Amino acid sequence: MQLDCDLRFQSEEEAYRYVEGCMWPDGPTCPRCGEVKRVGRLNGSSTRIGTYKCYRCRKPFTVKISTIFEASHVLMHDWLKAIFLIGLSRRAIEAKDLGRILEVSPRTADFILARIRRATTARDPAQIFESLSSFKSAEKSPWRKPRPTPAGSAPSPQAPVASPPPRGDYEAS
Numbered sequence: 290m291q292l293d294c295d296l297r298f299q300s301e302e303e304a305y306r307y308v309e310g311c312m313w314p315d316g317p318t319c320p321r322c323g324e325v326k327r328v329g330r331l332n333g334s335s336t337r338i339g340t341y342k343c344y345r346c347r348k349p350f351t352v353k354i355s356t357i358f359e360a361s362h363v364l365m366h367d368w369l370k371a372i373f374l375i376g377l378s379r380r381a382i383e384a385k386d387l388g389r390i391l392e393v394s395p396r397t398a399d400f401i402l403a404r405i406r407r408a409t410t411a412r413d414p415a416q417i418f419e420s421l422s423s424f425k426s427a428e429k430s431p432w433r434k435p436r437p438t439p440a441g442s443a444p445s446p447q448a449p450v451a452s453p454p455p456r457g458d459y460e461a462s
């Protein structure tokens with residue numbers, strides 16, 4: 290199976306440049322402080338592809354931060370192929386098929402599909418690209434307090450079972 294995107298994204302650099310063009314139409318933008326001017330590309334031999342440094346907050350960043358690509362070891366051109374395959378296939382693509390085409394493990398394919406689906410149910414690559422960042426807001430932030438569980442809903446399997454309050458006069462501290 291030969292697709293246009295196979296030819297377009299043969300290298301990781303090319304794939305990063307494509308995503309950067311989509312995410313940063315006005316040039317590299319620091320995802321932490323929003324700086325666009327005092328930003329430089331890092332080109333050291335040990336530097337990971339697509340790494341920039343913000344000279345305002347002094348932190349490095351890549352286009353993956355705060356997107357579905359964040360903290361994953363999946364190659365960027367595999368992510369892009371997956372996004373285009375979802376758009377090209379008539380039926381919902383299954384993890385085993387995606388794994389076979391991308392030559393990744395079924396587990397990795399499952400991870401890719403789960404992340405894309407968490408960001409959007411759209412199958413049009415352009416719409417998926419628009420939703421790349423919305424994935425982050427759906428993620429649980431460790432520093433954010435969990436929302437109170439709505440009354441009547443089932444507790445999550447990991448949640449400790451709340452013990453009933455003791456009978457009699459009891460004042461909650």
Ligand SMILES: [Zn+2]
Pocket residue numbers: 319320321322323324343344345346347348
């Ligand atoms: Zn910054």
